[in-house]
Amino acid sequence: MGAVYIHIPFCKQACYYCDFHFSTSLTRKDEMIAAICQEIELRKSELNNTIIETIYFGGGTPSILSINEINKIIDVVYQRHSVVSSPEITLEANPDDLSNEKIIELSESKINRLSIGIQSFFEQDLQLMNRAHNSDEAKKCLEIATHYFKNISIDLIYGIPDCNNKQWIENIETALSFGIPHISSYALTVEPKTALASFIQKGIIKNVDDEKAQEQFYILKDILKKHDFVHYETSNFGKEGFFSKNNSGYWQGKSYLGIGPSAHSFDGNQRSWNVRNNTKYIKAIQENSLPIEREILSITDKYNEYIMTGLRTIWGVSVDKITQDFGxxxxxxxxxxxxxxxxxxxxxxxxxxxxxTAKGQFLSDGIASDLFMLNLV
Structure with a gap:
């Protein structure tokens, strides 16, 4: 089984912490959608007729697209690939895009899973991060979406400056009050060259506190465990039957095709990534050229990736697999x-x-890096 990831590189405004590829100008949106559809056509044979199990719209902010634009892209995927009868098709969405009308339209399309970027239910947090929505919009969209979608995930961010543990618990409890079956939660991270990094350097915003972030991570774990969530990956918690099939495929080494500027792909032996520039991407595709860099993975690369992904999940790292696949x-x-x-x-x-262990989970990336093979021994 394989997956198709679609990167929609547009946002209404820039969140201060974000270092993903996007543009706040929509002037070339029509050209971009045409280019994405054309790239699907140009790369239709890359997965070697692998059956598609999941389609994932990420970004950027995919919910900025109209329902007709979303359906157009999905239709091209179906035309050029074999798709299972009941695929998981996820749309990342922001609350300010999810009007009652938009949610109903989405529910009538092939989209069957929403991943909603709530981040926080507190106004001060949303303003600090420069989110496009407010707290009322966050709650209102969940109130409506849960009537039309069974499979909903929300994002929450912990370790936000001035968000104390009491507020963090309230964030979690508010999310649970809507009956959400999946939560993805991440520590606020200061990425280089972001507005957040600049504001912290200038003293405009407090720096993040790693100890507080770790404490809030364990608070999240404890509360969600009591509500029957399975902590199946470092940043992901789901009720049984609601794990992200798309992301689980990534962590378990399945093949995926990344479409759109900056999107990554993987076929088991090779990793590739598209140019991180909208203009260059559109121009190349219009010329029927693929703006891609490719890398053949060595056996050591594959070992290191398996260690990294395995330790982040409940499936762990199989020593038998290590011996069989790597020696x-x-x-x-x-x-x-x-x-x-x-x-x-x-x-x-x-x-x-x-x-x-539960004690080591927050440190999984650091532990994994220490288990990486740098040179053959």
Whole structure:
């Protein structure tokens, strides 16, 4: 099974923390949609007739598109690929785009999963991040969306300056009050060259507090566990039957085709990525040329990626898979590097699977990087 990811590179305004590729100018939106459809055509054979299980609209802000524009792109995917009878088709959306009319239109399309960028239900947090919506819009869109969609995920951000633990708990409880079956939650991260980084450097906004972020991460874990959410990936919590099939495919090494400027693709052996520039992307596609860079993954690259993704999930890292796919040297190296984390109870080894403990989960990326193979030993 495979996946198609569609990157929609437009937003109404720039969130201060965001370093994804987007433009706040919609002047070339029609050309972009035509180029995205053409890229799907140009790359129709890349997944070697892999059956598509998920289609994911990310960005940017895909909900900025009209229903006709969304349907046009979906139709081209169906025309050029074999798609399972009941695919998961996700649209990332912002609350300010989700009017009653828009939600009804989406529910009547092939879109069957919404991923809504709530981030916080507190006005001060939304203003600090320069979100385009307000708290009332966040609550109103969920009130409507839950009547038309069963499969909804929301994003929440923790570690926001001046958002204390009491407010963070209220954020979580507000989300739960809508019966949402999936929550993706991320620490506020200061990415280089973002407005947030600049404001912190100038003292306009407080710097993020890593200790507070870690504390709020564990608060989130504890509350969601009590409400029968499964913490199946470091940043993702879902009720049974509501895990993201699209993202789970990424973490389990399935092939995916990334369409649109800056989108990444993976076929098991090769990773590729499109140019991160709307004008260059459109021009190349109009000339029937693919604005892509490609990288063939070495066995060490594949090992490192498996370690990174495996430790972030409940599926962990299989030592048998390491031995079978990469060889005894890699398995021995993993055993040697992981021992200190086993001793510190940050990792656990059960039934041939290496996983992070509850204590080690927040640190999974750092642990994984220490298990990476830099050179063959």
């Amino acid at each position: 005894e040297k890699y398995a021995s190296y993993l055993a040697m590097q992981s021992q200190k984390y086993l001793d510190d109870e940050l990792l656990i080894f059960e039934n041939g699977i290496l996983k992070t």
